[in-house]
Amino acid sequence: MSTTDTTDEQPRELLAATNVKKHFPLDEGLFDRLFGDSQVVRAVDGVDLTVHAGETVGIVGESGSGKSTLGRTVSRLYEPTDGSIMLDGRHIETYSGRELRSIRRRVQYVFQDPLSALNPRKTVGESVARPLSVHDIASGEAKWDRVAELFDEVGLARSHLDAYPHELSGGQRQRVGLCRALVTEPDLVVFDEPVSALDVTLQAQILNLINRLQQEFELSYLLISHDLSVVRQVCDRVAVMYAGEIVERGTVADIFENPKHPYTRALLDAIPRVEAGERGERKSLGGEPPSATNPPDGCRFHPRCPEFIDGSCSGRKPELQSVDGSAGHEAACHWLDRSEAKRATHTPPSPSERDVIQESTGD
Amino acid sequence: MSTDYGDADTFFGVRLDRFERLYEAVAGDYKATFGLVTVTLFVLAAIFAPELAPYDPMAQEYAIMQAPSLSSAHPLGTDSFGRDLLSRMMYGARVSLGVSLGAVTIGAVVGVSLGVVAGYFGGWVDDALMRFVDVLWAFPWLLVAIMLVAIFGQGVWNVIAAIAFAYIDDFARLARGEVLSIREEEFVLAAKNIGLGDLGIMTEEVLPNAVAPLIVQFTVLIARAILAESTLSFLGIGVKPTTPTWGALLGQGRSLIGQAWWISIVPGVAIVITVLGINLFGDALRDAFDVRGEGGSP
Incomplete structure (x- = not known):
């Protein structure tokens, strides 16, 4: 409703x-089973x-x-x-x-x-x-x-x-x-x-x-x-x-009017719109969903994130935290408090650069 | 359909409209009609052999013993001992049809049960049951037959048991293969979701969707069972040697084919017609069960 x-x-x-x-469990061969190299x-x-x-x-x-x-x-x-x-x-x-x-x-x-x-x-x-x-x-x-x-x-x-x-x-x-x-x-x-x-x-x-x-x-x-x-x-x-986790949750109004997680934003951006004057501005999310057997460290979205900041994204897993003090609206991102202006001007490093960025550069 | 609630009348748990479908499938297809009619005639001839047979199948007529002949007294001739071939064919149908139907039915029930359980549960149940089936398969059925005869003596039930034993693995493997693909279907998950137990899912959801290839297998193996029975008779480990069976008649006539072709040709033709009839009827049966109408019905 x-x-x-x-x-x-x-x-x-x-x-x-x-x-x-x-x-x-992945269907494994006999050797994997024998040597305990089980993947899920x-x-x-x-x-x-x-x-x-x-x-x-x-x-x-x-x-x-x-x-x-x-x-x-x-x-x-x-x-x-x-x-x-x-x-x-x-x-x-x-x-x-x-x-x-x-x-x-x-x-x-x-x-x-x-x-x-x-x-x-x-x-x-x-x-x-x-x-x-x-x-x-x-x-x-x-x-x-x-x-x-x-x-x-x-x-x-x-x-x-x-x-x-x-x-x-x-x-x-x-x-x-x-x-x-x-x-x-x-x-x-x-x-x-x-x-x-x-x-x-x-x-x-x-x-x-x-x-x-x-x-x-x-x-x-x-x-x-x-x-x-x-x-x-x-x-x-x-x-x-x-990738098997909840990255943001809230009421319909929270999610659709005030999305905080970059992935939610990307999803909303992907909705086709018919209003005039908005054509050509849609950013599409690059890359593919990560492997479910071997998910990325840190934030699972970091390899594709258009707002990737630094090593904390790839190093630490963000927990769901409440947005603007509201109890119902939560998002799992290290950078919830960034302003719209910063988000708009931010140019993220390329996916290959992201692998190199170390935790030490963060925070 | 009869009622507006879809609460169709049932007959031993089978909805009557299934029989209507079967009737339509058979009546609308001359090949299926032919199959059903011939098989029914043969079965009736077998059941009423004592009443219908013109002669005692054991009675010998010494006058025409050495010269098997076609005559109005003996429409299908006599064999090398002067016994009436038509009477022997009728009595032979009792053993041949009874043994083949009985053996294949037992083999199907046991084999399909094993295969469905193995395929449905998978894992170690599958491993255990299918290795058991492998053992059955690896065991030469002729040896089983000889063993049974050695222990229990000659008899129809030993023949049925030996042949059924040989067919368990065919049914088990076929059923398991079908079940392996059907159990991944969403309607199986949906059945789980409404609270149906494993047994209910196997009998209501999985098995009815696996039935088409099993029917075909059944009709094919009927033919092989008739021949298997004749093999056992030929080796002398089938039913009692003087008892007429189609396979035995065929075997006896083989050596006389130059002088008296009918002794082997008549049972041969009977076997062919029976097998053909069962196959044609089986196709109609399969189409009747196939509610989507995807089967190759003409």
């Missing part, structure tokens, strides 16, 4: 993830994340920044490597079996591509109804009534119940995905790029639907997207991820 609640009392923390890490992909590397009841938190970042992995780890589709995940004050990171199944009912995940996320050999009605029998919520007639109601709710015809996924259009399939996520009446829904596979008119429809469902069912959302306009439209708070 873009309407931010500024009530004094903080709503309850539905999801609180602390220092969450998800490392994937640090997809998510120490992330704190909270979602309050009723709010929508956005996670943005470029491909490979670990945002989907984060979403899947906090919803326990992936085993967390480290860190704690609390749902309603209970640690769920060690749950398994029956306990985990109760979590599955309360946390639902909506996939980016509904075609690949629906079993091609089940009718979409069967796919949507299945959670009801898994969790013993309803069976027989009651089950199908509930599914049919939800189909009405999201604007699908009841005749679609008997359709197979490939027989539906992209928008209809994503509506089916929403139905499946909502059928167990969850508390938290994680959306992984919910509209990026759809065309623009459909995107607006689905986003409106997502908004409406949130109010109707009192849901909390975690929305993962690389599309900043989607995030701006739907979210209350935003976290910006880079």
Whole structure:
């Protein structure tokens, strides 16, 4: 929602993830295993994340920044490597079996591509109804009534119940995905790029639907997207991820009106604009996201940073610190307090020079 | 479909519209119809052999023993012992079809279970199960057959066991390979997300999507099983030597092919027609299961 609640009392923390890490082991040969030279992909590397009841938190970042992995780890589709995940004050990171199944009912995940996320050999009605029998919520007639109601709710015809996924259009399939996520009446829904596979008119429809469902069912959302306009439209708070870490977070207003981290600025600069007179001024971010097996020392963004200052960027890892004393807005940069004028005139050293700059020249 | 809620009637857990699809697939395709009809006829002939067969398959007619002949009394002729070939073919179908269907079904159930579990769980489960399958594969099935006969004596069940043993690895490897790619699909993660357990994911999500190549494998191995049974009969470690089987008839007629070609040609043709029929029906079955309609249906 873009309407931010500024009530004094903080709503309850539905999801609180602390220092969450998800490392994937690289498939190694026998020799690496024997000699203990094991490498891991640090997809998510120490992330704190909270979602309050009723709010929508956005996670943005470029491909490979670990945002989907984060979403899947906090919803326990992936085993967390480290860190704690609390749902309603209970640690769920060690749950398994029956306990985990109760979590599955309360946390639902909506996939980016509904075609690949629906079993091609089940009718979409069967796919949507299945959670009801898994969790013993309803069976027989009651089950199908509930599914049919939800189909009405999201604007699908009841005749679609008997359709197979490939027989539906992209928008209809994503509506089916929403139905499946909502059928167990969850508390938290994680959306992984919910509209990026759809065309623009459909995107607006689905986003409106997502908004409406949130109010109707009192849901909390975690929305993962690389599309900043989607995030701006739907979210209350935003976290910006880079190379498995959160580099800046705050309310939508904080991030979009007052971005502090150079990476956030670069992301915002990359949004195409249609206003006259602004053409040609866009700076594009050079380079590529760093290797997730061997991330750069210091600030992980330093090899690409347009505001690279000195050795402290490449030597010390910046912690998230509050911006302008505001509690909600935090950024992980050593140079948060620089003035706009300095930022504009600063010419950073070239990437090859950056490697040479030593810690000693800093501070 | 019948109801507006998509709550299709089920028959032993299988949705009836699947059978409708199967019916459409078979009725709409003359090759599949041919396959189903021939296989059904052979199976019926085998089941009702005691009622249908014109002669006792063991009864010898000494008058025409040395000169197998085609006549109205013996439409398919007689063999070198003067026994009616048509009757022997009908009784032979019982053993041949029963052994091949039974052996391949057992091999499929065991092999697919092993392969699906191995592929789904991966890691050490995969290693352990597939090494076990390797051992089965490396063990010569003829030796297994000889061993079983040596221990338990001759009998249909030993033949079935020996042939099933030989086919476990084919099914296990094929199923595992399919599962390895299917388990990475997003709908498997989605099934995990709704709280489905491992067993549910394997049977509901993974296996139905791996079924097409398994059906093809099944129909191919039926043919090989009929021949394997005849191999065992030929070596004298199959069913009891006087019991007629297609493979045994084929083997006996081989030496007389110059004088009485029909003794070996008739069972040979029967094997070919059965295998063809099962293959054609299997293709229709595969298309019926393939809801996307991507199969090579004409």
